[in-house]
Amino acid sequence: MADEGCSYDHAVAAFPALTRTNAATLATGCHPGRTGVFGNRVWHPELGHINTAVVDDVRRLRGAGAMPQASVAERLSRSGRSTVVVGNGSAGCTYLLNPGSDAGHGARIASVGPEHEAHRSVPSGVRAAIEELGPRPASDDEALEWAVAAGVVSITTRAPDLLIFWSGQPDTAHHATGLTSTTSIEAIRRTDRAVRTLHSAVLDTGRECNLILTADHGFCETIESPELTGTLDRIAERSGLPPNGFVPTFNSGAVFGYFEPGTAPRLRADMTARIVQEPWAGPVFCADAHCPDGAFPLSLAVSGDSPFTPDLVITMRTEPADQCGPADPPARALHARADGTQPYSGVHGTVHPADMRIPLILHGPAFKTRTRRDEPAGPADIAATAYTLVTGAPLDDVDGRVLTESLRDVTDAPELLVEERTIRRGETSVSVRRTGSHSYLVGGVSGHRTPPEHRDPTQGLAEPAASGRQADSGNEE
Ligand SMILES: [Zn+2]
Structure with missing residues (x-):
């Protein structure tokens, strides 16, 4: 097709x-x-x-x-x-x-x-x-x-x-x-x-x-599946936040962060700056007007002003290698999880191009x-x-x-200019591709920090399991 x-x-x-x-x-x-x-x-x-x-x-x-x-x-x-x-x-x-x-x-x-x-x-x-x-x-x-x-x-x-x-x-x-x-x-x-x-x-x-x-x-293979609840609690404490002042939700290759309403901008910025430095973090997106150095404004990736917007979207670290052809090994990323939850062998939700990229095929009499x-x-x-x-x-x-x-019938549409730009924060970057007035986050690269020596690449990885789903919420991510 x-x-x-x-x-x-x-x-x-x-x-x-x-x-x-x-x-x-x-x-x-x-x-x-x-x-x-x-x-x-x-x-x-x-x-x-x-x-x-x-x-x-x-x-x-x-x-x-x-x-x-x-x-x-x-x-x-x-x-x-x-x-x-x-x-x-x-x-x-x-x-x-x-x-x-x-x-x-x-x-x-x-x-x-x-x-x-x-x-x-x-x-x-x-x-x-x-x-x-x-x-x-x-x-x-x-x-x-x-x-x-x-x-x-x-x-x-x-x-x-x-x-x-x-x-x-x-x-x-x-x-x-x-x-x-x-x-x-x-x-x-x-x-x-x-x-x-x-x-x-x-x-x-x-x-x-x-x-x-x-x-x-898209999808990446999981490099490692760290449990982050305690880690984020400790970072919040060091940033001077009260207990439960920062609520994370776990979304496979991303962690969303919510500050309790009324949290001082200085504390929010301090916590964000600390997360950016974590070895497991890839690009971190910040909805705050005062986005600290090292984090990206969320508006680069998402436009709109819904009150349901998380304060932080912390994407997980990825490997730079992409899967360019079907025969290449899969791209790889870290999978984030709450303490006590199940590791996954496959992950998405990061900004790796392999997670962002989707197939799009239009087939039929209306299309070219x-x-x-x-x-x-x-x-x-x-x-x-x-x-x-x-x-x-x-x-x-x-x-x-x-x-x-x-569209087959539209032969007089103006050719749209396509341009791509890369925005850097230190060794971390994200790329945005534009056409006309529309822009799309197409991928990002984590900085090449040396991983901690104690890291065992197999730690926290799921045993291949038969697919199955609970009646309601299930495994779907
Ligand atoms: Zn999924």
Whole structure:
């Protein structure tokens, strides 16, 4: 499909490169700085800890004002168009793809998660056909096949204007077993087969199929999986913060930091400056107006002023070597975890280009054929482009741009200038690629500090484990 269609060489995830960050951005066309959905685990002074894999947690977050934007599915519904979301990630992830489904705007089908969140606003004909598939399987593996079958039934029973299909399979396998394991390779193959099955199902109805294939983030192999709760507590204490004055949340390759409201700017800056010096820290992003030397302003990576923005996004250290070709060994990064939690073999959420980079292939009659593009692009642009493909109108008031350079019918679009710049803080740097008025964080490099001698590269690494998922929140990151 990449060879036949229009493929982007510089597509990147919304930063931070985490699952639910990107689900919310893909759903709305808005970046996390405006949705306020920054990651998988977030904190808010009034709500406490929120796990966005859990639907009720996301509802609480939205109830407090996060993700105020209507989803693409919701907007399409208001103009009489239909959307079906089929989610094979956590129930919270599926919900984020269209929260409006609770109120009848577009259908939502979740193959994973609690039974009472399995269907919302599914047309009765489709619902009856899905019930004939039998109950949702308990195992993660079978849940993907069930989701594909539900997608096919949705297409054949009442073809929607937009189908969003989300497979959680490769992510779960990569975290548990690393990138090169048999389990991971099989997960990719199964997802490939799922795409083929859904694509064929649309063509079999006699309709055209414009297909956009992408991912929510890239991946690195885990170098080491340090437990950081105690470390961060000690740094906070040395910075003069009171107990619980700094709340971390752990997001795989990133740690979000929240200062208690009212914390003096001097203490915040002191703590940030200390974290920058830590041997496990890669680029550190600071939302403060007074960002200390060594940290990067968060506005370089994320625009918007959502009150749910973390004070710090601490990305984990990465190795400079990138995975340039399929045969190269995977890029590597540290995985951060709370004390007592499970190490993972695969990690994302850092600024390593391997974490930020995503596939983006546009295939079908609306798109140019046999084209490779140099422009940066991401999930917000996919939302804007999908909306315009269905309605012919632009999606107003979003961060994403319509990817006009990919469209077959648009032959007079001005060539957009692409430029990339690198911003340095000592030995650490991040790179931003721009096209027109849109900018994208495409990667970063950690300083080359010598790791502590006691470091054992195998310490804290997970034994390859069979992929599996608890009923609700699960392993998805
Ligand atoms: Zn993940």
